[in-house]
Every structure is written in C-alpha cells, then in structure tokens.
Amino acid sequence: MEIKPTEISISKMFGGYNKRYKHYSPTLGCSMNFHIFFPPPSSPSHKFPVLYWLSGLTCTDENFIAKSGAQRAASSEGVALIVPDTSPRGLNVEGESDSWDFGVGAGFYLNATQEKWKNWKMYDYVVKELPTLLHENFPELDTSRASIFGHSMGGHGALTIYLKNLDKYKSVSAFAPIANPVNCPWGLKAFTNYLGENKADWEEYDATCLVSKYNDVSATILIDQGEDDKFFKDQLLPQKFEESCKKVNVPLLLRLQPGYDHSYFFIATFIDDHIRHHAQALNL
Secondary structure: OOOOOEEEEEEEEOOEEEEEEEEEEOOOOEEEEEEEEEOOOOOOOOOEEEEEEEOOOOOOOOHHHHHOOHHHHHHHHOOEEEEEOOOOOOOOOOOOOOEOOEEOOEOOOOEOOOHHHOOOEHHHHHHHHHHHHHHHHOOOEEEEEEEEEEEOHHHHHHHHHHHHOOOOOOOEEEEOOOOOHHHOHHHHHHHHHHHOOOHHHHHOOOHHHHOOOOOOOOOOEEEEEEOOOOOHHHHHOHHHHHHHHHHOOOOEEEEEEOOOOOOHHHHHHHHHHHHHHHHHHHOO
8 A cells, every 4th residue: 555645647737737646545544636736946946835725525636726727826926735635535434425415525624533434534634644745755845834725615624724723824714614514504414423412522623613712813814705605694604703703803804705606616716815815924
C-alpha cells in the first residue's frame, strides 16, 4: 500500500499546473485522491503558501479544480491550492451509497465515533494526515503558511476546522456554508449517524456553537451566500453564525449576493475575492 503520493494526472493552466495524486490513507483505511494546483514559481527555491479547499456534498477532489476558475487568481497571487476528496471511498460499508447527503461523498469533515462509520475520519485526514503528507513530499510547499475555505458541507468543514485550529490557519472563508448543522436536516442526519445521540458531541462540529469558545480570531471571516440559494433558509443558516460572531466580537463579513444560487457559477463569480482574501493573510 503506497502511502507516498503517486501523480496520476497533470494539466497546465495559467502558467501553473493542476496535478492529481493518489495515496493510501492510514487515517481512512483506503486509497484517496487529491489535487494540487501549483502556481508558476518566481524562483527555483520559492515555496508557496497553501490554501485548502473543502468541497460540498456529492463532490470529489475534481469538481473545484474543473469548475471554479480559482487557478487564475491563485497563479497571480502565488498560492498553491490543495483539494482533497470529501469522504473515504471503496470501503463497501453497508448503506454508504444509499443517499447523496450521507456516507460516500458526505464525510462532513468530522471524526465519526459510531463503530459502523469508524473510517469516516475526514477531520483528522484534513487537519493532520494531509498536511504531514504535503510537508514530507512537496518541498515547494510551505505548509506552515496555510489557510482554508470551502463550499456548503465544505464551508462547514472550513469554519469548524479553522476555529478549532487557530494556530494552524491564517484565514478562513466560505461559500454558502452549513453554518449551524445542529439545527438543520443535513446536520441532524449526518451527526446522528456519525456521532450518535449526544448533542454535546454534535456541537464540537458546529461553527455557530464553536465561535463562542474559540473566538481569538484576528483575520476577518469572509462568507458569501447567494440569496436565491434553495438551501439558504432551512439548511445553511448563516445568520445564526453571524449572531454568534457578534456576541463575541469575531470579525465577520457576510455578503448576501442577490440572484445567486448554490452552484459553481456562484463560486466562480466570487472566487477571486476569496483567493485575494487568503493571499493577503498568507503573505503578511
């Protein structure tokens, strides 16, 4: 089982390269794919800061790379993009593919505690295993300068991971994040199955709950939310997160974008703002 990553595809874009890798993950107990976009280097010894993107429900490591157009700004800003998959795959756990919002493609960036889903440890994979793997295998990356962002389920992942690891990430942003999962249908389904019935365990993966505890935030949190997003009112609940941020004086810029939905058309429209938001924090 090859833990060291193997390159499986490469394509040039905006002077840099999209490269896809495969490796065996001891954390998840299966083979995993991830993408890196390497900007063009300014010198042979140049090291790039890293910006992790966490994708949403049903996505793989490929959606963002193919659809977001993030590489243009990442190339000009000199930031490497790291795009992992959204769950373990190929474990053949009973029921893992029965629904689109749970199981395969729906890891929710948590560490499952229920025995059946014990391999669903995407939190540890993103926070611990992947950064170590990058540090050990890609000398052109400066993994000590890292930021994180994501969309929907991945926006939830980015916000919760950032708040619980303020020493590891310089900044965070999100597109249409699941901002208060303990109070929405997606969150109730995922958390009950992955974490069991104890609501206190759920709150450890809810940004709206966490921000009151981990509030030493210096860089402004950026969130874009489409006003025509069909999930806005019952699943995403960014206003709940905004209320929690205000109570503890955490700097948040929540931008409601008229007419935009939940799709990658929305992401592609505002992605440059997010890349620049992170580049500023990473290059301080």
